[in-house]
Every structure is written in structure tokens, then in C-alpha cells.
Amino acid sequence: MDLSFSDADRAFQAEVRQFLAEAYPADLKAKMERGEELRKEDYIRWQQIVNAKGWAAPAWPTEYGGPGWTATQRYIYSEELAAASTPPILPFGINMVAPVIYTFGNAEQKKRFLPRILDATDWWCQGYSEPGSGSDLASLRTKAERQGDHYIVNGSKTWTTLAQHADWIFCLVRTDGTGKQQEGISFLLIDMKTPGIRVRPIITMDGGHEVNEVFLDDVKVPVENLIGKEGQGWTYAKFLLGHERSGIAAVGRSKRAIARLKSIAEAETIDGAPLITDPAFSRRISEVEVDLIALEFTELRTLASESAGKGPGPESSILKIKGTEIQQAITELLVEAVGSYAAPFVRDVPDGQRWNEYPIGPAYAANVAPSYFNMRKTSIYGGSNEIQKNIIAKMVLGL
Amino acid sequence: MDFSFTDEQKMLADSVERFVQDEYDFDTRKAITRSDEGFRRDYWEKFAELGWLALPFDEEDGGLGGSAVDTMILMESFGKGLVVEPYVSTVVLCGGFLRAAGTKAQKDAVLPGLMEGKTLLAFAYAEPTSRYNLADISTKAVKDGAGYKITGHKAVVIHGPSADHFVVTARTSGGQRDEKGVTVFLVSAKAPGVSRRDYPTVDGLRASEVSFENVSVGADAVIGEVDNGLALVERVVDEGIAAISAEAVGAMKKLHDLTLDYLKTRVQFGQPIGRFQVLQHRQVDMFMAYEQSKSMSYMANLKLDEAPAARKKALSAAKVQIGKAGRFIGQQSVQLHGGMGMTDELSVGHYFKRLTMIDTQFGNVDHHLKRFGAL
Numbered sequence: 001m002d003l004s005f006s007d008a009d010r011a012f013q014a015e016v017r018q019f020l021a022e023a024y025p026a027d028l029k030a031k032m033e034r035g036e037e038l039r040k041e042d043y044i045r046w047q048q049i050v051n052a053k054g055w056a057a058p059a060w061p062t063e064y065g066g067p068g069w070t071a072t073q074r075y076i077y078s079e080e081l082a083a084a085s086t087p088p089i090l091p092f093g094i095n096m097v098a099p100v101i102y103t104f105g106n107a108e109q110k111k112r113f114l115p116r117i118l119d120a121t122d123w124w125c126q127g128y129s130e131p132g133s134g135s136d137l138a139s140l141r142t143k144a145e146r147q148g149d150h151y152i153v154n155g156s157k158t159w160t161t162l163a164q165h166a167d168w169i170f171c172l173v174r175t176d177g178t179g180k181q182q183e184g185i186s187f188l189l190i191d192m193k194t195p196g197i198r199v200r201p202i203i204t205m206d207g208g209h210e211v212n213e214v215f216l217d218d219v220k221v222p223v224e225n226l227i228g229k230e231g232q233g234w235t236y237a238k239f240l241l242g243h244e245r246s247g248i249a250a251v252g253r254s255k256r257a258i259a260r261l262k263s264i265a266e267a268e269t270i271d272g273a274p275l276i277t278d279p280a281f282s283r284r285i286s287e288v289e290v291d292l293i294a295l296e297f298t299e300l301r302t303l304a305s306e307s308a309g310k311g312p313g314p315e316s317s318i319l320k321i322k323g324t325e326i327q328q329a330i331t332e333l334l335v336e337a338v339g340s341y342a343a344p345f346v347r348d349v350p351d352g353q354r355w356n357e358y359p360i361g362p363a364y365a366a367n368v369a370p371s372y373f374n375m376r377k378t379s380i381y382g383g384s385n386e387i388q389k390n391i392i393a394k395m396v397l398g399l
Numbered sequence: 400m401d402f403s404f405t406d407e408q409k410m411l412a413d414s415v416e417r418f419v420q421d422e423y424d425f426d427t428r429k430a431i432t433r434s435d436e437g438f439r440r441d442y443w444e445k446f447a448e449l450g451w452l453a454l455p456f457d458e459e460d461g462g463l464g465g466s467a468v469d470t471m472i473l474m475e476s477f478g479k480g481l482v483v484e485p486y487v488s489t490v491v492l493c494g495g496f497l498r499a500a501g502t503k504a505q506k507d508a509v510l511p512g513l514m515e516g517k518t519l520l521a522f523a524y525a526e527p528t529s530r531y532n533l534a535d536i537s538t539k540a541v542k543d544g545a546g547y548k549i550t551g552h553k554a555v556v557i558h559g560p561s562a563d564h565f566v567v568t569a570r571t572s573g574g575q576r577d578e579k580g581v582t583v584f585l586v587s588a589k590a591p592g593v594s595r596r597d598y599p600t601v602d603g604l605r606a607s608e609v610s611f612e613n614v615s616v617g618a619d620a621v622i623g624e625v626d627n628g629l630a631l632v633e634r635v636v637d638e639g640i641a642a643i644s645a646e647a648v649g650a651m652k653k654l655h656d657l658t659l660d661y662l663k664t665r666v667q668f669g670q671p672i673g674r675f676q677v678l679q680h681r682q683v684d685m686f687m688a689y690e691q692s693k694s695m696s697y698m699a700n701l702k703l704d705e706a707p708a709a710r711k712k713a714l715s716a717a718k719v720q721i722g723k724a725g726r727f728i729g730q731q732s733v734q735l736h737g738g739m740g741m742t743d744e745l746s747v748g749h750y751f752k753r754l755t756m757i758d759t760q761f762g763n764v765d766h767h768l769k770r771f772g773a774l
Contacts, residue, residue: 135667135672135737139668203742203743203744205742211741269528272535275530280768281765335759339530340525341527341554342755343555343604343759344598345598345600360598370601376740
């Protein structure tokens with residue numbers, strides 16, 4: 001057992017740091033550090049910067065444009081990005097649909113879609129959940145009926161993240177309603193501009209617009225947009241869920257969030273002293289920090305076995321559960337840190353101030369309560385934490 | 400020992416419950432929170448007609464002579480409807496100062512209008528760096544002839560935008576966190592030198608940053624004793640804690656019921672999700688947290704009139720329970736509703752947000768654990 005990185009890994013780390021120092025635009029960084037909501041162009045801009053360096057898709061095979069890194073390099077890279085507080089590379093294209101396309105798609109599909117995913121020409125969203133099919137995803141009812149060289153798709157998808165920006169949606173659809181639920185599902189790529197698609201915003205309790213309902217009404221989809229074989233969609237979806245989970249521990253982001261929490265706790269006071277010197281509060285910061293160390297080493301162990309050739313197993317559910325619990329605990333502490341100034345709800349006033357008006361509390365307090373509310377989603381999405389525990393119970397423990 | 404309500408209290412409970420059910424459904428509440436003023440004047444007048452604004456005041460002051468338990472009954476129903484009207488600010492807190500220590504002249508000047516629904520008040524006590532320490536005051540009231548000049552900044556004054564008067568804590572002597580030297584003033588919101596920045600809060604209320612710049616008040620603006628106001632502030636804030644604890648209990652009950660109903664009706668994997676034992680136990684934990692909170696709310700309201708040390712201990716204990724249970728029930732209600740629980744469209748998130756803010760009001764769990772331990 002050895003904890004240290006090799007010389008090559010350390011050199012790689014230095015290279016990533018140098019790239020970030022040179023290429024990460026200051027205005028974007030400032031926006032991220034204020035906790036401001038990112039716009040479509042912010043995501044695209046950052047992905048294009050990273051792609052120009054050839055680093056947009058760390059996990060892709062080199063033949064499709066991946067950098068050919070080892071698992072350790074990928075880990076170092078994502079940690080450095082998180083430490084620098086860069087905008088996230090949205091997972092829907094790069095991490096979700098792309099691996100399905102290059103693993104199960106045909107040559108034509110790879111050529112058509114992968115380059116446009118890499119350079120952010122196409123924005124993808126995920127059409128999985130339906131109003132009646134959340135945790136029980138396999139019960140989905142959106143129907144695709146074959147008519148000549150097209151499918152006619154009818155149904156609705158929900159919780160579709162950033163569908164309002166999307167050019168394409170990858171959908172699980174039912175092509176066969178007769179046999180076992182899982183066996184009648186297919187994986188279909190649908191152009192969002194196709195007539196019959198309507199996107200309705202869902203506003204979440206923090207006031208944000210991240211998710212949507214997507215209605216599909218007699219949507220005509222060419223058969224060549226089917227991935228793999230009809231009826232095999234569930235297999236591809238399960239494969240994809242494995243990928244979705246591997247980044248979900250968010251160790252780097254949580255480290256960054258703890259650093260922010262500590263700096264706020266330095267600035268806030270309690271009875272005239274910095275809040276961070278309050279034994280009760282500092283103890284609670286320490287508790288979440290210790291949890292995070294445990295998670296980091298669990299992730300490193302997963303990484304090591306991945307490097308040794310084993311794919312991410314059902315143990316990755318641990319990363320999802322603990323990772324989201326930690327993210328939520330940090331936002332909870334942030335709310336407590338800012339005290340009464342958690343209450344003001346003033347969107348889009350990042351500096352907490354408008355011309356000729358009294359400031360509303362410190363600038364760092366502005367988004368604290370809304371992000372606490374928003375982060376409750378993390379234990380629900382990507383397979384709720386209850387479902388993750390079912391997976392561990394069944395697949396790991398054999399219960 | 401008797402935990403039953405009197406016939407009058409049952410009637411009060413019925414009428415508030417009916418109001419919330421018939422006239423304060425979630426869509427109405429949503430429209431109210433989005434209106435210009437952020438509450439409904441006609442409802443406020445209705446509260447006056449129904450006697451709710453006169454509830455805690457002595458009969459000789461024109462009130463109904465109600466008890467803490469009466470206020471608790473009212474607040475619990477308000478909690479179920481997430482009522483945003485300025486009841487706690489005007490009646491419980493500012494009214495509480497006048498009840499406890501107002502002179503006859505002060506009462507005559509404010510209480511009739513308050514009880515008729517014409518006069519609104521807000522309590523300006525917190526400051527940008529005071530956190531939950533009620534004595535941490537840098538707002539100064541400097542002697543000026545017979546009266547005072549007040550200068551300072553008060554933070555997150557709930558219901559500040561609609562207030563006709565502020566009850567303001569200021570320092571007349573001593574250092575920033577000294578217990579001695581705190582004085583309570585009644586200040587007109589229109590007095591020269593008073594200015595506000597108004598904003599909505601995450602839980603659907605309105606609040607203000609209020610600035611006082613050399614605001615002149617007479618000696619008759621002092622509520623209670625000069626320099627010895629802290630005990631009065633603590634007493635009235637404890638009444639506020641009792642009131643919002645009852646409100647929280649109402650909100651928890653509503654979340655508990657909504658979630659239970661969802662577990663019985665939401666079908667996944669071919670059965671209502673309430674058939675899954677892990678969710679049953681979660682709901683049981685929510686149920687227990689609610690029951691324990693209700694017990695604490697009763698306890699706190701029954702002990703409001705005890706000697707200060709016993710009262711403070713009781714109120715801190717209640718606030719700890721309410722803070723913990725509110726967090727647990729709020730978070731789990733969202734979790735068990737899945738994505739739906741995250742939406743602005745469903746009421747669940749709004750109860751969760753209110754419960755979250757109740758924890759930050761008048762001291763969170765940490766603050767009250769500390770106060771409990773120190774007493």
C-alpha cells in the first residue's frame with residue numbers, strides 16, 4: 001500500500017494546475033465563487049476552453065477524442081477542477097449518452113454525435129423519469145411505435161434537467177408492452193426540434209429553473225436514431241447509471257465547499273468572536289470533514305480497483321449516498337453560519353447590494369438558503385438514496 | 400393534571416381552523432406572498448373582527464384576557480396554513496412589550512389601533528453581527544434633552560415593510576454586549592431619520608434592513624426601564640419562541656399528514672410505497688418527532704409565566720426540539736415526496752422552508768442547547 005502519487009502523476013498535476021491558471025477566465029471564476037446561477041453560454045464557454053486543450057472527455061477512449069488518461073490521472077484532474085471551482089462539465093452529453101453511443105451505437109451514430117458532444121455543439125438532456133415512473137423506472141410508459149422507417153413517440157418525461165437548453169434528448173421508450181417490463185424498453189435519440197415536443201418548466205422550491213417536463217406528442221423519430229437493438233434499452237440504461245454514479249461522490253467539490261464554510265465561519269461572529277472558534281460549531285465542521293476524508297479514501301479504493309481492471313461495481317452506491325449526505329450537511333451548516341441573513345430572498349443580486357440601498361447582509365449569505373433547499377435534490381436524483389441502499393442490500397450483501 | 404382545552408378554547412380552535420381551511424388554501428397563500436404588500440389587509444381586519452388581535456391583551460386594556468395556551472391554539476392553526484400575516488410581530492412581540500411594560504399612555508396610543516387592525520408593528524432587535532445574542536447591541540440611544548437620539552442598523556426586521564411603529568432595542572449605556580444598558584423604545588416608522596430597505600424572505604414573508612440615523616424620540620418612548628431592558632426583551636422573545644414553536648407544530652402536522660397520504664397513494668413497483676418497511680419506519684420517526692414537538696410546545700406555553708430561570712430553560716428546551724424535529728420532518732417530507740417534494744408547485748417545500756427559518760429565528764438549536772446548559 002502506498003499513498004503517494006508517482007512522479008509522472010505529480011507532473012501531470014502540475015500541468016493541470018498550470019492550464020487552469022492560464023485558461024480559466026477570471027469573470028467565470030468570480031461568478032462561480034459567488035455561487036451564482038450559470039447560464040447556458042457559461043457552460044458552453046467552459047467546455048469549449050477545456051475541449052480546445054483536448055480534456056473535455058477524460059473517460060472517453062482515445063479513438064473518440066479522450067486524452068487516454070489513467071484512472072489516477074482522471075481523479076487528479078477532477079480534483080484540480082473542483083479545487084479551482086470551475087463550472088461543472090454537464091454530464092448529460094459527455095458522461096451519459098456518449099458512453100452509450102460509443103459502446104452500443106453503430107459507426108454512423110458515433111461519427112454523427114460524438115464530435116458534437118465533445119465541442120458542445122449539441123446540448124443533451126436525459127429522458128428517463130416519467131410522472132408515474134420515478135424509483136420504479138422500468139414501469140415507464142412513453143411509447144414508441146414503429147411505422148416504416150420511423151418511430152412515433154407518445155408520452156411524457158419529467159425532471160429533465162436543463163431541457164430548456166437542449167438540442168437532443170436521449171429517451172427510454174417502450175417499444176413492447178407485452179413481455180417482462182425491462183425487456184420492452186429501447187434507447188432512442190430524439191432531436192428536440194422535432195414537431196410534437198413541448199417543454200414545460202418546473203420551478204423548484206429554491207426559485208430556480210433547472211428541471212422540466214417534456215411532452216412528446218406524435219413525435220416522428222427516424223429508426224436510425226435507435227441505439228443498439230430494440231428491447232435492449234434497459235441494459236444500456238443500467239450501464240449508463242454506473243457511469244452516472246462514478247462522479248457523484250463530489251469529493252473535490254465538497255472540499256471546496258468546506259473551505260468556503262470555514263471562511264464564512266471566520267467572518268461571522270458569535271458574542272464578538274469568530275464563529276469558527278465556537279466549540280459546538282467547529283465540532284460540527286470537523287464531523288463533516290472527517291466524513292469527507294472517509295469518503296475520499298473509499299473513492300480512492302474504488303479507483304484503485306478500477307485501475308486494476310475491475311469496473312465500478314454496486315459499491316459505487318456508497319459514493320452516491322455518502323457524497324450526497326455530505327453535500328447536504330455542508331449546505332445545512334452554511335445556513336446556520338449566516339444566522340438571520342439566511343432569510344432574505346433576493347435573486348440575481350450577487351453582491352447583496354443595489355445602487356443607493358442598504359446592503360442586505362454579507363455578500364456570501366445571498367445564496368445560502370436557496371442552495372440548501374436545492375441540494376435536497378441530490379438524495380432524490382440519480383436513483384434515490386433509498387434505492388441505492390436497496391442496490392447495496394441486494395447486489396453486495398445478497399439480502 | 401389536565402391537557403384538555405376549555406369550551407372557549409375549542410371554539411377558538413374551530414374558528415381558526417375553519418379560516419385556514421376555507422380561506423387560506425395553498426393557492427390563496429401563494430397569491431398573497433406574491434402581492435405587493437405580501438399579506439392581506441382584509442384578512443387582517445377579519446382577524447380584528449374575530450377578536451384574534453385582542454386575544455392576549457388584558458380586559459382593562461380592551462383585550463380579551465387570553466392565555467398563552469390561547470395564542471398557542473391560534474398559532475398552531477396558522478402554522479398549518481403557513482399564514483404570513485404579521486401576527487407574531489404585531490400582537491405577540493410588539494404587543495407583548497406593551498402588555499408587559501407599557502405605560503398607560505403608550506397602551507392608549509397604540510393598543511386600540513392594534514386591536515382594530517389599523518396599526519401594525521415590527522420588532523427591530525437583531526443587528527448584522529449580533530447573531531442570537533439579544534444583548535449584542537451597537538445601536539445607540541444618546542440622551543438628548545429630555546429624550547434620546549437613536550442611531551444604528553437593525554437587520555432582518557420581519558414584517559418591517561408594513562410596520563407603523565418599530566419596537567427597537569438600543570444601548571443607552573455600557574459596551575456592545577453588556578447585559579446592563581439595554582433600553583427598549585417605541586419608534587414611529589415615519590420618524591425623520593428612519594429608513595428601510597425591504598425584501599422578501601425565503602419563507603414567503605417580508606422583512607427590512609432598518610436604519611436609524613439620529614432619530615429623535617421623547618422620554619415617553621421608553622418601554623420599561625432605562626438601561627434595564629434586557630430582562631424584558633428576554634421575556635417577550637420567549638413569548639415569541641412559544642408562538643413560533645406552536646406555529647412549527649402546525650406546519651409539522653401538515654407535513655406529516657401530506658407525506659402519510661402520499662405514501663398511501665403513490666404507487667411504484669406495483670404497490671403503494673407505504674408498503675415498504677423502510678418508508679414506514681421513516682414515517683413513524685416523523686410521527687414521533689411531531690408528537691414530541693407538540694408536547695414541548697404545550698410545556699413551553701404552560702411555563703411562560705414561571706420565574707425567569709425556569710422559563711428560559713423551558714423555552715430553550717422547546718426551541719431545541721422544534722429546531723431538530725422541524726429539520727427532520729421538513730427534509731424527510733421532501734425526500735419521501737421525491738422530485739415532487741422539490742417543486743415550488745407543491746406545498747411541501749414551502750412548509751420545509753418555513754420550518755428551516757423558524758430554526759434561525761430567536762436562536763437555533765446550538766444557541767438554545769448552550770442557553771439550556773448554562774441555566
